[in-house]
Amino acid sequence: MAKIIDTGRANTVVVEAQRTVAAVREVSRPVKVSSPGPAGPRGQDGAPGANGAGYTHEQFVASTTWTIAHNLGFRPAVELYDEGGQEFSADIGHLNENTVIVTTVTPVAGFARLN
Numbered sequence: 013m014a015k016i017i018d019t020g021r022a023n024t025v026v027v028e029a030q031r032t033v034a035a036v037r038e039v040s041r042p043v044k045v046s047s048p049g050p051a052g053p054r055g056q057d058g059a060p061g062a063n064g065a066g067y068t069h070e071q072f073v074a075s076t077t078w079t080i081a082h083n084l085g086f087r088p089a090v091e092l093y094d095e096g097g098q099e100f101s102a103d104i105g106h107l108n109e110n111t112v113i114v115t116t117v118t119p120v121a122g123f124a125r126l127n
Contacts, residue, residue, distance in 0.1 A: 067126040074119035080112040080126070088126040090114070095121050 067082040082088065087106040092114065093099055100122075103115040114124065 069124040069126070071121050071123060074121040076116050076119050078112075078114040078124065080114065080124060081110060082112065082126050083110045084126065085109050088112070091125040091127075092120075093122045093124070 067080075067084055067088070069078065069080040069082070071078050080090075086109050090104050090112055091099060092102055092104075100116075100120065102120075105113045105115070107113055112124075112126065
């Protein structure tokens with residue numbers, strides 16, 4: 013809500029505004045689909061993604077933050093697997109079209125598939 017304050021000077025007005033700013037962060041989370049649509053076309057090499065584009069990141073050292081520079085030129089879907097091959101969930105942020113940040117509560121080593 014804004015409040016106008018008269019300063020007593022000619023042609024001078026002060027507007028005092030109160031606002032709430034919320035932090036916004038893009039996060040990808042798994043979505044359950046009740047009835048999936050038809051599959052899209054495959055890339056040139058038969059792999060999913062634009063023109064067969066995809067990337068696998070290996071995280072050898074357990075960490076709570078994985079920075080993945082994939083250079084795919086788009087924001088890919090991300091699948092995460094621990095060292096034992098078990099899929100796990102984490103906060104996934106797309107820094108830009110070429111970099112993904114994965115954040116976990118506890119340190120994890122494993123790999124990520126980006127498509």
